[in-house]
Amino acid sequence: MxxxxxxxxxxxxxxxxxxxxxxxxxxxxxxxxxxxxxxxxxxxxxxxxxxxxxxxxxxxxxxxxxxxxxxxxxxxxxxxxxxxxxxxxxxxxxxxxxxxxxxxxGRERQSIEASTVFATIPANALLVESLAQDPQSGALYATSVVSHDLFVSVGGGEWRALGLRDAAALTGIVRDPRNGMIWVSSGDPGLGSEPLPGFRGLIGYNPAKGAIVRRIAAPEGSNPSDLAIAPDGTLYVSDGLAGVIYRAAPGAESLEVAVPVGTFRSPQGLAVVRGGKRLYVCDYRYGLAWVDVPSGKVNRLSGPGLQYLDGIDGLWLHGDALIAVQNGNRPMRIVRLVLSSDGKSIESARVLEQANPAWTEPLGGTLVGDQLLYIGNGQWNRFGEGGAPDPDNPPGPTQIRALPLGK
Structure with a gap:
């Protein structure tokens, strides 16, 4: 031996x-x-x-x-x-x-506690999935899978539901920096045996008007989830159940297939490079890939072999690095993946936070300057059939945590 x-x-x-x-x-x-x-x-x-x-x-x-x-x-x-x-x-x-x-x-299981509590969303928001911030007003938005609503807090004030009409389960969210529009994905993540009522697609909420001003329909049977936006306003959305990535060009009324079935098993978080020519995708089961947008060719984002790259839920581009919430790894962690100069491979990886005792399951979030605001205590385990709260393990307040990203 x-x-x-x-x-x-x-x-x-x-x-x-x-x-x-x-x-x-x-x-x-x-x-x-x-x-x-x-x-x-x-x-x-x-x-x-x-x-x-x-x-x-x-x-x-x-x-x-x-x-x-x-x-x-x-x-x-x-x-x-x-x-x-x-x-x-x-x-x-x-x-x-x-x-x-x-x-x-026998080696010590290292815990890295690097984040602090930034805000707390009350329990009546139920299953909170992701976040977006308006840097001009300071408003923070949160999607809810079970409440089928979008919640907002301005300047650290009370959280309130916006009452999005005909919404289904809200998961992904992104802000369009060109016009301040808040886009959310509305779908059916399969919490129940019966199809979830409500709109399937992307909902555009205008904070200045306080109203829904756009809807982009998704194909029948699809489940729009994580969202990313390109500099020209093109929206990309993953369907982790069907294994498809959709897109919607500015002004589009319906989603079209950007990456078809058979490419990814469970695409989750997405990130678009500044020029909009490359889309990074995390497949929850198989790792990271990048899509050459003009040609549609999909490539594996190769790494240095120091860490596994699957189990990634949330993904953001920060400078020359990808920030990834890896809640499918044991231990769960948030990592910084430094990209090569051409952006086609990973040069190095660094764990920013790992096995924080305050976590249940870190979920989606948003970049605010040089920090990541993210959901620290995901509560998927507190809901049963059809999204009904577990009476023996009822949902509690949701913690938003702030993690410094460094350089």
Whole structure:
């Protein structure tokens, strides 16, 4: 049995070469054989989700040596299994393997607490998902999935619901800096067995008029979610259930497909470069990609191999870096991913915050200068069928936290 130090030293960590995005869909998630998962891991080398699937397959097949090597890779890239999983692995291992694993599992699980509470949204807002701020008025907007409404607080004052007519579940939100319009996505995230009533698409709210002034319809059956806006006002919206990315050019009355089904399994957060020629996309299961907007070609955003790049929910461009809320990682964290000069790969990664004891699940937010305002205690676990609050675990106030981003 090699030593832990030797196993760690044998891991080659270097910048991965850029390549085409391999594509993923529901069938990709059904791959369960070891050979198929090895090929899938080669296609998506920065996916911790795929690495875990391969580990479980190796353990089920009794391939303990290969499984141990995979565990070392997981831990070297900042992933941590649950305490229950670690105990199960120790029980499965022989004496030498258990001693070896024990030295790996015994490492301290580091918590990085770098944010502070910025504001608190009252419990009657229910399931708050994301934020946007108007820098001119200081108004802060928050979308609610269950209330089907948009909430606003001006200058730190009381929160009030705006009463958006015919809205469904509101998730994504973005402000158009050209005219101050607040755009929110209205859809059905599948909280209930029955289709959710209400408008499907994007709703444009004009703060100056205090009214809805635009609606952009989504295709039937779609679920618009995370939003991003290009400098010319083009809107991009992800559908994490269908695996589609839509767009709407300025003045459009309906969404059109920008990236079709079969490219991403579960696209979440989006970020557009300043010139509008490149769109960054996080696939929750498989990692980060960038879309060449003029051609529509999708490429994998390769990283240095130091951290996994899947499990990302929120994504923002800040200077020469991407800021990512990685709530699908264990431990959950917020990271700064510094881009190469051409923006086609990641040069380095730094954890800004990790496993904050005040978190339940960090969710969406917005950049305000050199800080990220984000939802710190997501409450998806407090709602059941059809969005009904759990009587044994009722929703509470929602914390907005402020995280300095540095340079």
């Amino acid at each position: 090699v030593s832990l130090a030797a196993a760690l030293a044998s891991l080659a960590v270097g910048k991965a070469s850029a390549e085409d995005w391999a594509g993923a869909d529901a069938e990709t998630g059904q791959i369960a054989d070891i050979a198929g998962l090895v090929r899938l891991a080669a296609r998506f080398p920065d996916s911790g989700s795929v690495a875990l699937r391969l580990l479980n397959a190796q353990l089920a097949a009794g391939e303990m040596t290969a499984a141990l090597q995979k565990i070392v890779v997981l831990y070297s890239r900042g992933y941590r299994l649950s305490a229950a999983s670690e105990e199960r692995l120790l029980d499965m291992a022989d004496a030498d393997q258990a001693a070896w694993l024990g030295s790996l599992f």
